[in-house]
Amino acid sequence: MKEIIRRIVSSIVLIIVVSFITFFMLMMIPGDAVEISLGTEATPERVRELRAALGMDAPWYTQYLSWLTHAITGDFGVSFTYGETVTSLLTSRLPVTLSLMVMAIIIAVLALTIGVFAALKQNKTFDIIARTLMQIGDAMPQFWIALIFLVYISAQFDVFPISGFTPFTESVYGGFMSLLLPALVLAFGMIATLIRIVRSSMLHSLKQDYMLMTRVSGMNPVVAIIKYPLRDALIAPLTVIGIQIAGLISGVIVVESIFSLPGVGRLLFSAVLKRDLFLILGLVSFIVTSVIIITLITDILYILLNKRMRREES
């Protein structure tokens, strides 16, 4: 318990440090929102004046402190580009990205089942086919798969829209279809790693002495598999889920761009291109916070499960 509290406190400190680093880096890199918004259409003098009028010429630490004090009270500022609060932009974009990621994870977990079968039938045809497919899928760049889906599936079948997102509140079916292909692309990136982990964990436990014991004691083999190796195998991916989700975010940007999904990833990408300071800070803080929370939960879960299992085994 003490351990958990300590982790939570240190995580909060970490989030503040990350926001500071982000802010500092944004201040250091060339180009700011005003410059980009004016482009080659205004004189550099105008840029300077405008910056002053917007209070962007204040020293960076005062700007950061004022952002931080507001952020702590839940006010993340207003986006320069959209003239809307960062919070409302985030909350309106979040459902898209969240459903996309959840769907990708569901697909990946379904595929895990395949991994389990593959392990049971090591070196059999099924295993070989499953592994070949997953290996090739794993070796293709996501944007390539996405474009192939777009041109050869979305364009040919009316079932899949080429672009955009239908909110689930509007139509569950439409929402599902608009996310299926993008989620599949995202899942491709995860499946291979997950299957690999599950597979090796299963193989490992199948060879353990206690499996021999179950056979000797006349336990139903299916029950035995479910009871031991399968459980091991399903716990193993927990250790990497944090890494996987963090990795998903890069993929999300690519997939959202190609399928024109109005999600958080694209919002972040265009915010960086436009140097929309408050929007970047808000989004980065949010993403970092959520990934940290997820890692925290999976870590705790892992410890708990592991403990319980040890107890049972002994």
Added chain:
Amino acid sequence: MRKYVFILSVILLLIPLSLGIVSFFYTPYPITEMDIDNRFSGISKAHLLGTDQFGRDLLSRLMVASRYALLLGTVSVTLGLCAGAFIGVISALSNKWISMIFLRFIDGMLAFPGIVLAMMFVVVFGDGLYSTLIAIAIFMIPIFARLTYSLIKEQQHALYIVAAKSMGLSTPRIVWRHYLPVILPRLVTQFSASIGSAILIESALSYLGLGVVPPNASFGLMLKEAQSFMLSYPYLILPSGILLVITVLGLNLMGDTLNDRLMKLGDTHD
């Protein structure tokens, strides 16, 4: 079976490797030489794989791209491995507080959206090659750090470590003589698979305009260039795409067989 997979991975890897090595001495054409009258030429005697949108020879560009892919992958993952292993060792063996700080640091790196980081590097350091390299290395650091951390934690209470400690050996010495030989094989396995993902990360960065810059050649850049003609010249995407898949596939299979082999060794050890 495992043997065949291994042989397959070697064969696959030999393709980009030999192309890359030969590209140091010879390419059919200089990679930036343009021949606009002959663009999108398709496969011909003069251009074995055809030409791109500027009439540049695709084979020559692919040869150089293979070189970049393997170099970029190896160097960035090596950087990531060294830095990650270092951080991992420190966080596993230091006292509670330092360990806590380092672990949170790893969490922070893991959670920070890699693309934002990559963009910042590209913006700050400009030229694509080095910033891409560093950006990919940074993607890799937390992965290796976490792996090293958990591997060391696993071994911490093993008999030989406890024995070494009781003999009063210094920590760096224990790490060097006792931990390293045990964890190294696992790190190497991860290393081989990571080069594959490094190449994929480069291609994603290229798609977003953050990777290796023109007129250089990299798989990602060539794919991105071909992608803009996907509707008018769809076959343009094939040469670089297939070679990329071959390379990554080869690396992944190699990683897998190494991993399987390691597991087998581990099992007989028990």
Added chain:
Amino acid sequence: MKNKFGVLFVALMLTFVLSACGKGSEEVEDLLKENKTEETKDGLKVAISVDPDGLDPHRTTASSTFVITNNIYDTLVKVTEDGEIVPSLASSYEQSEDGKTLTFHLRDDVKFHDGTKFTAKDVAYSFERIRDDLGPRKDNYQYITEVNVIDDYTIDFKAEAPSASFISDFAYPWAAIVKDGSGDDLKKSPVGTGPYRLVNWTPQDNIVLEGVEHYNKGAIKNVEFKIMPDSTAQVTSFKKGDIDLIETTGDVVETLGDAKIIEIDNNSVQLMAMNLENEHLKDEKLRQAINMAVDKEELINAVWWGYGKEIGSHYPPVLKGYVDTTNTYPYDVDKAKQLVKELGREGITLNMKLPTDYPNYVAAGQIIAEKLEAIGIHVKIETIEWGTWLTDVYGNRDYDLTVVGHTGRIDGYDLLEKYGSTRSDNYFNYKNAEVDNLLSSIKVELDDDTRMDMYKRVQTILAEEVPAVYIQAPTRIYAINEDLEGFTSYPIDVFELKDLKFKE
């Protein structure tokens, strides 16, 4: 044996469930499709690649904003597709004898989208905003010294000196009239008098506009701008019929078969700028050699698929006062090579900074670099992201060569003024006393013919002294739904939705 059956059973179940889902969905889709085809008729869908930079016309210079706001707001006068200026919110206007005062008589039957009446007060308020500290175009309207509201429907603008381009400054989309006191909410909730009002803007997804009733009968009522960053996705959607209007490129046109293609000559200018502070590039002869090394026709073919008009100076052919200077230093590699040798500048290295966000400029830069290599000039290409480009190249002038485009204007002066030697946007570092003189006299010259002669003189000087290799004025290519009629794009990158109709 037993577990094998178990596995098989689960697998079978899975396949069954999955295929059942697939079947059901097709039926549902058939139903949806029937409804859909009927719906699309009264709604227009336009693909755009980026979000507008807010919907406040007075607070940005992004053309992505004006494409939308041009339909939400009106200006006092507007420009036709031929570049003529005609009344819009003003029913008429007159310029005083001395050219210093412009009087607008406003229409009295116009209402804002929220129902309030449009009066001279709104005009005064709008120009106050355009000219305040937050207005990016402040400098362009600085010469206006007074704005006097005479009565509800009459307003006067006084300039410090007579100005020929006076009236055209009121036709640009950034001179749009907003409601008095509508304040800084305009970025997300615009209030204008235009033919369309904003229904909803979901950033990165879509912008939905709805026709205002009393305006133009027969216009399309519902318009949706879909934001689609990937061009392959745009074209694919267009082919599938999900989108009625896209802007596209030459190579794609060939794959669109018999879709309706509309080409419109744009008055923006694309060029390779040279930094005249560079020790080599300050040599006029070298710049001429560089110009001769570039085969512009080939370049336009290679990068823009031939869709563009070759130019020889900073002036698009569609604009009044254009003079053909394309043959000042025609393409001649041997002569260029010879010249570089004579100048003793063989083997020099120049850097070329290209903006990654504009793939066409990157492509053009690469081709030019190859051409310069052929005459003995090494080029080190550096691609930088747009934000960095603006700081390094445009702001700090830290570059040797760069490829970029400049947005079109209605009056040539607005294009040429950046060559004034003291201008802060003269990133070429170009200095020429005659050009300075000409520019200041153009501004006050009221006689059209004399002014056009001056424009021609400036163009000729620029073509001879080559502060930049002028490449082309692009042709915009739109692919539109074959049932769509009335599409015209204006030379300044905007189009009017209200002119569009679906064929009966």
